Amino acid sequence: MEKSNNIFDIIVIGAGPGGSIAANVAAENGYKTLLLEKEQIGENGRYKACGGATAWELVEEIDYPEDKISRVIESLELHHVDGDHFSKKGKGAVIWRSTFDKFLTDKAVNSGAILKEREGIIRIEKLADSYQITSKNDVYLANYVIAADGVTSPTLKMLNWPYFEKENLILTITKEMKTQKSFIDKILGPDTVHLFFGIKNLISVGYAWLFPKAETITVGWGNQINLIKNSREEFKKFTSLPFVKEALADSKMEIFKPHLIPVGLRPKLYDDNVFAVGDAGGIVDPISGKGIPYAMMSGMFAVEAIKFCEKKDKLDKLGIQYEKLLDRKFLRILKAKRTARDKIFQNDENLKKFLGLWEKYRSSEIIMRKLMD
Numbered sequence: 523m524e525k526s527n528n529i530f531d532i533i534v535i536g537a538g539p540g541g542s543i544a545a546n547v548a549a550e551n552g553y554k555t556l557l558l559e560k561e562q563i564g565e566n567g568r569y570k571a572c573g574g575a576t577a578w579e580l581v582e583e584i585d586y587p588e589d590k591i592s593r594v595i596e597s598l599e600l601h602h603v604d605g606d607h608f609s610k611k612g613k614g615a616v617i618w619r620s621t622f623d624k625f626l627t628d629k630a631v632n633s634g635a636i637l638k639e640r641e642g643i644i645r646i647e648k649l650a651d652s653y654q655i656t657s658k659n660d661v662y663l664a665n666y667v668i669a670a671d672g673v674t675s676p677t678l679k680m681l682n683w684p685y686f687e688k689e690n691l692i693l694t695i696t697k698e699m700k701t702q703k704s705f706i707d708k709i710l711g712p713d714t715v716h717l718f719f720g721i722k723n724l725i726s727v728g729y730a731w732l733f734p735k736a737e738t739i740t741v742g743w744g745n746q747i748n749l750i751k752n753s754r755e756e757f758k759k760f761t762s763l764p765f766v767k768e769a770l771a772d773s774k775m776e777i778f779k780p781h782l783i784p785v786g787l788r789p790k791l792y793d794d795n796v797f798a799v800g801d802a803g804g805i806v807d808p809i810s811g812k813g814i815p816y817a818m819m820s821g822m823f824a825v826e827a828i829k830f831c832e833k834k835d836k837l838d839k840l841g842i843q844y845e846k847l848l849d850r851k852f853l854r855i856l857k858a859k860r861t862a863r864d865k866i867f868q869n870d871e872n873l874k875k876f877l878g879l880w881e882k883y884r885s886s887e888i889i890m891r892k893l894m895d
């Protein structure tokens with residue numbers, strides 16, 4: 523353990539969007555940074571269950587190459603199983619997470635972060651003034667730890683941080699269905715994402731979706747975990763809807779993957795030089811399940827908080843500074859959305875009211891301007 527090249531300023535655990543951006547910003551700011559990822563990233567990245575919908579602003583902000591976008595999206599069709607139908611216009615992109623996450627991880631490496639893939643963390647211990655992290659292959663030391671290892675965060679579990687309440691977890695099922703581009707264009711529309719709602723007759727708290735990728739339809743379903751009776755049967759109910767059945771008629775399943783989405787914050791986001799970032803902290807839109815931009819911003823803010831507090835010699839204020847940055851940008855809104863979510867999914871009447879408003883307004887506007895009241 524004497525090897526000085528195993529001593530870092532910051533160790534980031536998990537090379538998803540949150541961890542990769544954190545490592546990128548840390549390295550750019552001159553911190554000796556290690557990025558530990560348990561999976562193999564390789565040349566092509568690694569598959570992650572995700573709709574892959576991103577706002578066009580994000581694509582532009584990170585200079586994401588257009589040839590890495592699977593589809594450019596212009597509209598969102600909101601189907602309620604009672605027959606009501608809403609359309610929302612807006613430009614976005616659908617990406618494969620393998621390509622997207624690798625793009626961000628490459629950025630971190632190009633900025634000077636050291637990436638160790640296939641090196642999952644297996645132990646973390648607090649020493650007098652640093653953390654000792656044991657991976658599958660080695661032992662490392664760091665002053666700061668950024669836990670960006672997803673909703674189940676092994677890092678925070680090993681540190682005995684409290685986990686999410688059951689009503690703050692959505693169980694999702696994803697199927698990647700390979701088909702022909704022309705078929706997708708004809709049935710779904712070339713640039714349209716479809717979301718399906720219905721509290722009584724489809725999903726009690728959540729929704730289902732068809733996301734068009736170049737030659738694949740990502741079929742997804744997600745319901746609050748403590749309300750699920752039989753996930754496979756409930757998923758089947760969705761795929762039996764006439765429109766969905768038609769869209770999937772000529773397709774072949776390539777991947778099947780369940781995964782959790784946190785839709786409420788972890789009881790704490792910082793403790794003793796450890797930061798919870800992205801899904802590890804439950805920093806996700808509680809209504810839509812959108813998490814990519816929040817993971818990225820929280821990763822950036824964790825590093826900004828370290829930089830600010832070191833400069834001002836206020837290391838006892840790290841947690842306050844981190845939450846202040848999160849709050850200023852979006853945390854306040856996510857908290858308000860968490861409260862609003864209970865009302866929206868209380869009954870179909872409220873849900874349809876929300877879908878009707880969503881046609882015209884951003885969801886944050888609906889909540890902050892209290893348009894549901």
Ligand SMILES: Cc1cc2nc3c(=O)[nH]c(=O)nc-3n(C[C@H](O)[C@H](O)[C@H](O)COP(=O)(O)OP(=O)(O)OC[C@H]3O[C@@H](n4cnc5c(N)ncnc54)[C@H](O)[C@@H]3O)c2cc1C
Binds near residue numbers: 537540561576695814
């Ligand atoms: C079905 C589904 C659909 C979604 N659709 C969208 C969408 O369309 N748009 C959107 O914005 N968001 C979507 N989300 C949410 C989004 O996927 C997450 O919010 C986002 O991935 C969070 O990024 P992250 O970096 O926090 O964590 P993750 O992307 O989960 O990354 C965590 C990383 O940590 C690694 N790791 C885990 N354990 C260890 C360990 N022990 N040691 C080292 N590394 C470890 C993992 O391998 C992984 O690479 C969706 C989620 C799901 C489940």
